[in-house]
Amino acid sequence: QLTQSxxxxxxxxxxxxxxxxxxxxxxxxxxxxYQQKPGKAPKLLIYATSTLQxxxxxxxxxxxxxxxxxxxxxxxxxxxxxxxxxxQLNSSPYTFGQGTKLxxx
Amino acid sequence: QVQLQxxxxxxxxxxxxxxxxCTVSGDSINxxxxxxxxxxxxxxxxxIGRIYTSGSTNxxxxxxxxxxxxxxxxxxxxxxxxxxxxxADTAVYYCARGHVAEPHAFDIWGQGTMVTVSS
Numbered sequence: 001q002l003t004q005s006x007x008x009x010x011x012x013x014x015x016x017x018x019x020x021x022x023x024x025x026x027x028x029x030x031x032x033x034y035q036q037k038p039g040k041a042p043k044l045l046i047y048a049t050s051t052l053q054x055x056x057x058x059x060x061x062x063x064x065x066x067x068x069x070x071x072x073x074x075x076x077x078x079x080x081x082x083x084x085x086x087x088q089l090n091s092s093p094y095t096f097g098q099g100t101k102l103x104x105x
Numbered sequence: 106q107v108q109l110q111x112x113x114x115x116x117x118x119x120x121x122x123x124x125x126x127c128t129v130s131g132d133s134i135n136x137x138x139x140x141x142x143x144x145x146x147x148x149x150x151x152x153i154g155r156i157y158t159s160g161s162t163n164x165x166x167x168x169x170x171x172x173x174x175x176x177x178x179x180x181x182x183x184x185x186x187x188x189x190x191x192x193a194d195t196a197v198y199y200c201a202r203g204h205v206a207e208p209h210a211f212d213i214w215g216q217g218t219m220v221t222v223s224s
Contacts (some may be wrong), residue, residue: 008160023116030207030209032207032209032212033211034150040151040216041201041214041215041216041217042199042211042214043214044204044210044211046208047204047206047207048206048207048210051206053204053212083148085149087150087152087210089207089209089210092163092165092166093152093165093166093167094152095152096149096150096151096152096210097149097175098149099149099150
């Protein structure tokens with residue numbers, strides 16, 4: 001099981017934003033992060049905990065190992081307001097966190 | 106660029122079988138893992154299962170008894186069958202490609218297709 005916190009957050013453009021994803025058991029570095037905007041498919045941001053997917057801006061970063069992981073956006077841009085999901089890649093079923101909705105303050 | 110497109114009925118009756126196809130364009134379907142993921146309205150993502158181009162499959166245990174996936178490399182397509190559906194199966198269904206370096210992270214997604222289970 002993956003638990004994300006917070007479930008929702010309001011922030012402003014330019015803020016630093018961090019989400020936590022906690023796994024109920026160790027998953028090494030097998031974690032991915034996605035961004036989803038309303039009515040759209042999720043977009044892969046990061047895999048293997050910290051590897052940025054091609055084309056993803058460098059303001060996105062990921063860290064962690066074992067059971068605790070974070071996604072950080074160094075300086076929020078207007079297009080970053082969306083819902084974010086973590087996903088464990090360690091073992092089947094490849095479950096997702098419940099999501100964190102980031103809204104504009 | 107690679108694109109995925111889901112197709113299939115948008116309305117399925119309870120107890121019947123949900124059948125969807127994903128057509129891959131812009132690249133060969135070979136040598137990748139292909140998955141189905143679903144998302145009920147306003148809720149999170151659920152991985153349904155995956156298939157490799159050899160035909161080997163891995164299903165979510167919560168759905169395993171009802172799911173069948175297949176691949177047709179000649180058509181660059183893969184498919185999902187979910188039988189004995191109930192209203193709980195109403196969701197947007199996505200097909201997705203496994204990343205070449207990390208097959209269970211999904212780097213290319215279809216736009217999604219809404220499937221409603223209702224009589």
